[in-house]
Amino acid sequence: MYSFDDMIERRHTHSVKWDETERFFGVKDVLPMWVADMDFQAPPAVLEALAKRVEHGVFGYTAIPLSLKEAIRDWMQQRHQWSVEPYWMSFCTGVVPALATAIEAFTSPHDRIVVFPPVYPPLFQLVQKNDRQLVTCPLLLTEKGYAINWADLQEKLKGAKMLLLCSPHNPGGRVWTKEELTTLGTLCLENGVIVVSDEIHADLTLPPCRHTPFASTDEAFADISVTCIAPTKTFNLAGLQAAVAIIPNSSMKKQFDAVQQRQGFFTLNAFAVAGTEAAYRYGSDWLDALLEYIKENIDRTCSFINASFPRVRAMSPEATYLVWIDCRGLGIPEQQLKQLLLHKGKIAVEMGSKFGEEGRGFIRLNVACHRQTLESAFQRLAVAFEGL
Numbered sequence: 382m383y384s385f386d387d388m389i390e391r392r393h394t395h396s397v398k399w400d401e402t403e404r405f406f407g408v409k410d411v412l413p414m415w416v417a418d419m420d421f422q423a424p425p426a427v428l429e430a431l432a433k434r435v436e437h438g439v440f441g442y443t444a445i446p447l448s449l450k451e452a453i454r455d456w457m458q459q460r461h462q463w464s465v466e467p468y469w470m471s472f473c474t475g476v477v478p479a480l481a482t483a484i485e486a487f488t489s490p491h492d493r494i495v496v497f498p499p500v501y502p503p504l505f506q507l508v509q510k511n512d513r514q515l516v517t518c519p520l521l522l523t524e525k526g527y528a529i530n531w532a533d534l535q536e537k538l539k540g541a542k543m544l545l546l547c548s549p550h551n552p553g554g555r556v557w558t559k560e561e562l563t564t565l566g567t568l569c570l571e572n573g574v575i576v577v578s579d580e581i582h583a584d585l586t587l588p589p590c591r592h593t594p595f596a597s598t599d600e601a602f603a604d605i606s607v608t609c610i611a612p613t614k615t616f617n618l619a620g621l622q623a624a625v626a627i628i629p630n631s632s633m634k635k636q637f638d639a640v641q642q643r644q645g646f647f648t649l650n651a652f653a654v655a656g657t658e659a660a661y662r663y664g665s666d667w668l669d670a671l672l673e674y675i676k677e678n679i680d681r682t683c684s685f686i687n688a689s690f691p692r693v694r695a696m697s698p699e700a701t702y703l704v705w706i707d708c709r710g711l712g713i714p715e716q717q718l719k720q721l722l723l724h725k726g727k728i729a730v731e732m733g734s735k736f737g738e739e740g741r742g743f744i745r746l747n748v749a750c751h752r753q754t755l756e757s758a759f760q761r762l763a764v765a766f767e768g769l
């Protein structure tokens with residue numbers, strides 16, 4: 382019913398991934414497999430809603446209707462079995478802005494904020510840029526993927542104000558289990574630590590794995606939580622800029638909203654409102670089809686890499702379209718790896734150290750692309766790693 386096999390030309394659309402690669406990497410004609418968006422069109426229902434909005438032609442100040450909040454409520458209930466109330470929702474232009482607002486609302490300069498590296502870079506950059514103290518609790522790399530170091534976490538939470546959780550985790554693609562989230566929540570409760578859970582990748586959890594929203598595991602956890610979700614990763618709408626912070630604790634919600642008011646932020650743009658509601662209301666079947674396509678791309682990628690390069694190990698993610706690849710076995714410094722990929726292989730990927738020192742020696746490959754693009758990426762990786 383839905384096809385992801387149309388090759389859409391993204392060059393000359395001001396795409397960060399396709400039009401800015403040369404600026405970011407300093408090399409011409411490299412295949413962009415880096416920034417986390419997809420090369421697929423948004424669901425037909427979203428395209429229709431946006432076209433209808435354009436056709437109307439008047440783009441005045443736009444309110445956030447109750448129907449949008451209800452669409453989000455129903456989505457969270459149906460896809461994640463979490464009952465959220467419309468009045469728990471604060472809208473933001475992105476998850477990163479939501480995280481920044483939460484940091485400002487619930488912590489003060491020099492407060493300690495815990496993160497789990499290797500992790501999506503803005504999580505630690507926001508802490509540092511807001512003059513908070515970054516406390517790292519590095520994940521342990523096990524045979525089954527990344528795991529939380531509980532003894533270390535117990536120490537690091539002492540005196541901390543906030544924990545920034547990435548759930549599912551980027552990079553590495555771990556989907557935290559209910560048991561892990563319960564242990565984490567219990568420790569945070571004991572230490573009076575607020576949990577800000579970035580769940581932007583939740584909808585991209587690959588069956589049979591299931592995502593559990595942190596705040597849904599226990600009412601007491603909901604009371605110390607901010608859950609950040611967005612239609613942007615799920616439906617490839619990053620250019621529309623929309624996200625939601627779900628805050629069940631009413632006094633925390635007031636504090637969060639007060640910061641947004643201080644910043645002069647009140648509402649989303651007209652396209653974000655129309656696109657988000659259509660996506661959550663009508664996007665479920667499209668998402669199921671997308672996940673199948675992505676899963677096939679992930680399987681092909683892991684098979685190709687693990688069979689072709691014995692000293693490289695691609696980790697199959699439980700969520701997301703980002704494959705985290707351990708290149709430490711090649712025994713070359715990151716700078717040399719980057720040069721080989723960019724200049725010899727002509728492929729742009731995210732280098733692991735961007736996600737913290739713990740990521741050095743890894744690369745992150747975005748496989749949310751057409752199969753032909755994926756094949757081209759394989760050929761380029763083979764050229765880059767030739768002779769190693």
Ligand SMILES: Cc1ncc(COP(=O)(O)O)c(C=O)c1O
Nearest residue numbers: 417475476477501551579581624
């Ligand atoms: C974990 C995580 N959080 C947030 C974002 C970005 O969110 P937004 O574009 O809504 O600011 C990304 C994008 O890759 C991400 O991976």
